[in-house]
Amino acid sequence: MSTSSYAIRDSATMLRRQLLHIVRYPGMTFGVLLIPVFMLLIFRYVFGATLGAGLGAGTGGYINFLTPGIIVLAVTSASVATAVSVNTDMTEGIINRFRTMPIARVSVLTGHVLGSVIQTMAAAVVITVLAVAFGFRPSAGLAGWLGAIGLVALLSFGCTWVSVALGLLAKNPESASNYPLPLALLPFLGSAFIPAAAMASGLRWFSEYQPFTPVIDTMRSLLLGTPGGEPLLACAWCVGLALAGYLSARALFNRAATTARSR
Amino acid sequence: MTQQNNGLAVSASGLRKSFGTKTVLDGIGLAIAEGTIFALLGPNGAGKTTTVQILSTLLPADAGEARVAGHDVRAEPDLVRAAIGVTGQFSAVDNLLTGRENLLLMADLAHLDRREGRRRAADLLETFELTDAAGKPAMTFSGGMRRRLDLAMTLMLQPRILFLDEPTAGLDPRSRRRMWRIVRDLVAAGTTVFLTTQYLEEADELADRIAVLDNGHLMAEGTADELKRLVPGGHVRLRFGGPDELAAAAGILAGAAPDAEALTLRVPGDASPKSVRAVLDQLEARSIEAATLTVHTPDLDDVFLALTGHSGPGNEGLSNEGGAR
Numbered sequence: 001m002s003t004s005s006y007a008i009r010d011s012a013t014m015l016r017r018q019l020l021h022i023v024r025y026p027g028m029t030f031g032v033l034l035i036p037v038f039m040l041l042i043f044r045y046v047f048g049a050t051l052g053a054g055l056g057a058g059t060g061g062y063i064n065f066l067t068p069g070i071i072v073l074a075v076t077s078a079s080v081a082t083a084v085s086v087n088t089d090m091t092e093g094i095i096n097r098f099r100t101m102p103i104a105r106v107s108v109l110t111g112h113v114l115g116s117v118i119q120t121m122a123a124a125v126v127i128t129v130l131a132v133a134f135g136f137r138p139s140a141g142l143a144g145w146l147g148a149i150g151l152v153a154l155l156s157f158g159c160t161w162v163s164v165a166l167g168l169l170a171k172n173p174e175s176a177s178n179y180p181l182p183l184a185l186l187p188f189l190g191s192a193f194i195p196a197a198a199m200a201s202g203l204r205w206f207s208e209y210q211p212f213t214p215v216i217d218t219m220r221s222l223l224l225g226t227p228g229g230e231p232l233l234a235c236a237w238c239v240g241l242a243l244a245g246y247l248s249a250r251a252l253f254n255r256a257a258t259t260a261r262s263r
Numbered sequence: 264m265t266q267q268n269n270g271l272a273v274s275a276s277g278l279r280k281s282f283g284t285k286t287v288l289d290g291i292g293l294a295i296a297e298g299t300i301f302a303l304l305g306p307n308g309a310g311k312t313t314t315v316q317i318l319s320t321l322l323p324a325d326a327g328e329a330r331v332a333g334h335d336v337r338a339e340p341d342l343v344r345a346a347i348g349v350t351g352q353f354s355a356v357d358n359l360l361t362g363r364e365n366l367l368l369m370a371d372l373a374h375l376d377r378r379e380g381r382r383r384a385a386d387l388l389e390t391f392e393l394t395d396a397a398g399k400p401a402m403t404f405s406g407g408m409r410r411r412l413d414l415a416m417t418l419m420l421q422p423r424i425l426f427l428d429e430p431t432a433g434l435d436p437r438s439r440r441r442m443w444r445i446v447r448d449l450v451a452a453g454t455t456v457f458l459t460t461q462y463l464e465e466a467d468e469l470a471d472r473i474a475v476l477d478n479g480h481l482m483a484e485g486t487a488d489e490l491k492r493l494v495p496g497g498h499v500r501l502r503f504g505g506p507d508e509l510a511a512a513a514g515i516l517a518g519a520a521p522d523a524e525a526l527t528l529r530v531p532g533d534a535s536p537k538s539v540r541a542v543l544d545q546l547e548a549r550s551i552e553a554a555t556l557t558v559h560t561p562d563l564d565d566v567f568l569a570l571t572g573h574s575g576p577g578n579e580g581l582s583n584e585g586g587a588r
């Protein structure tokens with residue numbers, strides 16, 4: 001038997017399972033959208049005028065500056081859902097069923113990752129459509145859009161592997177929903193709402209050396225043609241997150257296999 | 264392929280497993296013939312689930328060897344997995360999927376072609392009386408329905424060797440009998456069943472061979488009749504009016520196991536008038552009065568009592584008390 005072809009087939013089966021979960025449990029997707037949509041509304045209609053004036057956002061106003069950051073927020077917000085869903089699988093009996101079957105083990109995790117990336121991309125589309133309704137006017141051509149979509153997918157891939165690892169690390173679904181919070185907060189301390197250059201020096205340093213600032217800046221340059229994009233650095237961060245997440249997830253998954261006990 | 268099974272579906276020797284400082288299995292050996300039902304009988308914490316987890320490749324043993332379907336569980340786990348099906352005592356169904364989707368998920372993971380998967384799913388839904396609920400999410404199922412769906416999912420894989428870890432724990436008597444019928448039908452069709460249970464009645468009812476596990480040790484192994492022969496006779500059961508009399512009587516009668524809830528005392532011994540009189544004389548001498556007395560011919564409960572020094576696994580709560588005496 002060919003192990004690698006089973007890995008693909010089993011991953012596709014597990015992905016179908018995740019997609020059914022997304023359809024059956026729309027509350028999860030709603031929860032993913034809640035915070036980014038809320039932030040979009042607050043920063044567009046409450047703080048938007050002041051921040052926009054402060055930034056001298058002549059071209060298109062603050063909503064244009066804001067939207068790329070909100071899209072990234074949707075990605076991190078989805079990581080909470082991923083961690084909870086992975087943890088639920090691990091703490092229920094079904095994982096032991098999968099482990100006693102001759103299937104590619106990694107498919108249990110890849111199903112989650114692919115399902116989450118699809119869920120996140122759908123959430124990003126919803127956010128973008130809403131933002132356009134609120135006045136977002138991107139100037140990107142086809143290449144810019146494709147680049148932005150690719151970057152969101154890559155970021156989502158990286159964040160999802162990290163949250164899969166966090167979901168495996170947590171003892172129960174409650175703590176699994178807390179573990180990704182630092183990840184979800186990082187964009188707020190990055191350039192999502194104001195440029196790093198406008199921050200106090202300590203925060204600016206932190207902002208420049210974390211993954212989300214280059215990703216958000218690159219999204220802005222892709223969608224709006226503004227300067228300051230660092231596509232290589234942004235991609236490197238995403239790949240780094242994915243690699244770190246994948247390696248820890250694999251180690252945690254194998255460790256769980258040798259200590260599995262019925263509760 | 265290294266297939267050396269000599270007609271044995273499962274063979275194991277010297278299995279040991281500890282969690283931290285607690286030894287859960289202390290050198291277990293098993294030999295289970297193909298096409299038979301084997302019951303591992305023991306109280307909670309005896310090591311039954313750990314044994315199943317080792318044999319089903321979920322846990323590595325610390326020491327010892329185990330072969331399932333002719334393959335070493337450590338060296339060839341995927342070949343073992345291809346031959347087995349496992350239904351644990353904790354539900355392993357996907358709550359968000361419907362009954363039918365759960366079965367089709369198994370079909371896909373077993374790499375069945377689509378039509379074969381659908382046909383087999385329909386058959387199993389029918390057999391397990393789940394056809395009406397097939398389109399409903401599993402989270403809406405009752406306990407008995409979940410257990411049946413769980414087993415049906417395992418059977419989608421058409422396992423040659425089926426592990427059932429306490430398959431009827433918590434089921435009502437009707438669901439339990441239905442489960443027993445399903446197990447018998449499977450064995451009639453050639454499947455080997457490895458069953459764990461706390462219920463002596465269940466082991467007696469189903470199993471070709473029974474092994475008694477207590478504290479990580481196998482206390483005895485054989486057919487139900489062979490095990491029953493291990494105890495010379497039956498037992499005398501005394502019921503008392505109150506807990507004081509019960510405690511007093513338990514203190515003077517050798518090997519007696521009290522049941523505080525039922526206010527009964529089980530005294531091992533044969534059913535001869537002589538030994539019954541001896542029990543009554545001892546009570547008389549201390550002026551302890553029993554309300555009723557019944558004489559029982561031996562059953563597996565007596566075997567368990569004789570082997571482990573405490574009462575059968577069915578009345579687990581009292582076993583420590585009995586064992587300490």
